Amino acid sequence: MHDILPRETPLWQGVEHTLRSVLASYGYQEIRLPLVEATDLFRRSIGEVTDIVEKEMYTFADRNGDSLTLRPEGTAGCARAVIEAGLLRGETPRLWYQGPMFRHERPQKGRYRQFHQLGVEVYGLAGPDIDAELLLLSARAFRQLGLNALHLEINTLGERAERAAYRVDLVDYLQRHRAALDPDSERRLNTNPLRVLDSKVPETQAIVADAPVLCDYLGAESRAHFAGLCSLLETAGVSFRVNARLVRGLDYYTKTVFEWVSGALGAQGTVCAGGRYDGLVAQLGGPDTAAIGFAAGLERLVLLAEAVSGRSDPALHVYCVAVGEVPHAAAMGLAEHLRDRCPALRLQVHCGGGNFGNQLKRADKSGALYAFIVGEEEAARREISLKPLRRSAPQRRYAWDALISGLAGLTPEAITSYLNALAH
Ligand code: HAM
Numbered sequence: 001m002h003d004i005l006p007r008e009t010p011l012w013q014g015v016e017h018t019l020r021s022v023l024a025s026y027g028y029q030e031i032r033l034p035l036v037e038a039t040d041l042f043r044r045s046i047g048e049v050t051d052i053v054e055k056e057m058y059t060f061a062d063r064n065g066d067s068l069t070l071r072p073e074g075t076a077g078c079a080r081a082v083i084e085a086g087l088l089r090g091e092t093p094r095l096w097y098q099g100p101m102f103r104h105e106r107p108q109k110g111r112y113r114q115f116h117q118l119g120v121e122v123y124g125l126a127g128p129d130i131d132a133e134l135l136l137l138s139a140r141a142f143r144q145l146g147l148n149a150l151h152l153e154i155n156t157l158g159e160r161a162e163r164a165a166y167r168v169d170l171v172d173y174l175q176r177h178r179a180a181l182d183p184d185s186e187r188r189l190n191t192n193p194l195r196v197l198d199s200k201v202p203e204t205q206a207i208v209a210d211a212p213v214l215c216d217y218l219g220a221e222s223r224a225h226f227a228g229l230c231s232l233l234e235t236a237g238v239s240f241r242v243n244a245r246l247v248r249g250l251d252y253y254t255k256t257v258f259e260w261v262s263g264a265l266g267a268q269g270t271v272c273a274g275g276r277y278d279g280l281v282a283q284l285g286g287p288d289t290a291a292i293g294f295a296a297g298l299e300r301l302v303l304l305a306e307a308v309s310g311r312s313d314p315a316l317h318v319y320c321v322a323v324g325e326v327p328h329a330a331a332m333g334l335a336e337h338l339r340d341r342c343p344a345l346r347l348q349v350h351c352g353g354g355n356f357g358n359q360l361k362r363a364d365k366s367g368a369l370y371a372f373i374v375g376e377e378e379a380a381r382r383e384i385s386l387k388p389l390r391r392s393a394p395q396r397r398y399a400w401d402a403l404i405s406g407l408a409g410l411t412p413e414a415i416t417s418y419l420n421a422l423a424h
Pocket of ligand 1: 103270
């Protein structure tokens, strides 16, 4: 579990802001959900024999003896919430949530025990158009983050009954090759055989290569849905690869599943994953409701965004230095005025006293682009001295009032340009 330190938070905020504004542009609404749910909710939705439920949940008894679990994902809690709140009556909510999830996995780069997801869930829409919308939306978000090297893999898992028929033949095939399977896959053979398809062990992969494939077991409805999605994606110009071996580690999926994968993160390359889960809402006691969603792993997106982000906004435009009681009070007043007229200005006033040299050192360390200096003389004349901190240039005096009207209403970028122009 990691702290996200002040030097990292601007990048996180940037990624979150981009995702949120793309979601807003498609009309999606935020839902905020508890971090803790009844353990049973995850057992019933994610599935008893998945890795998550078998060995990764943080589960504890509360003071009443009820078994609770720190949420390992958001889909189950979101379905519970929309059922409880009656949001599905005649509505087709398109929702998103964001926050920490907890899985007791082996930590490594890109895999943590507390990690953050931004998840999207849509209810009540059964056709492939909404599947395509979610992929277009995610593609747009990744483009805006500058992540152009992600690729999209899609598959269909069909309806439950189709999968059950496939499972019988798959188990039969794998039983015949049991001796050559790795121990994990052998164990899964009886519990969750579809996950064997996902094995990364080369010997198992070789066996899986000749296994029966699920798409041969699909009925007309499932085929038409998948064909509809592929055609919508092609029309929209979204490139994708059909990966018939793509299965997911959670049991609730039906029909469409997908993953956005980066080649730059090694084994933890999946930055966003999801799919359709038409049976889950009814299974949890709600009305029979089609549903689809995905979740993006924010740690992985931040790692990638860090690699592509060249320009980063300064945390501070200005650090204001003022020695002596009267200049310090004047500087605080000036700063309040500036914040009134120019809310995007990032301005910190030195606090805690100290001589001029020490205050300037702080200004330099703060990362600010400029120092405003308010001495006795400046305070008396209602002026500041502007000192560039990131290059050597002479300091110059300006009248407060002129500065306030020059900065009024500017954006963060325009503030930087304005100060640069003044200092030249
Ligand atoms: P998931 O595939 O378990 O799906 O997780 C989605 C994404 O969360 C992964 O692709 C990855 O980027 C990130 N992630 C998962 N585990 C970790 C970890 N330990 N450390 C860092 N990042 C991680 C779900 O959770 C489903 N609820 C997605 C969904 C929503 N399906 C339908 N609606």
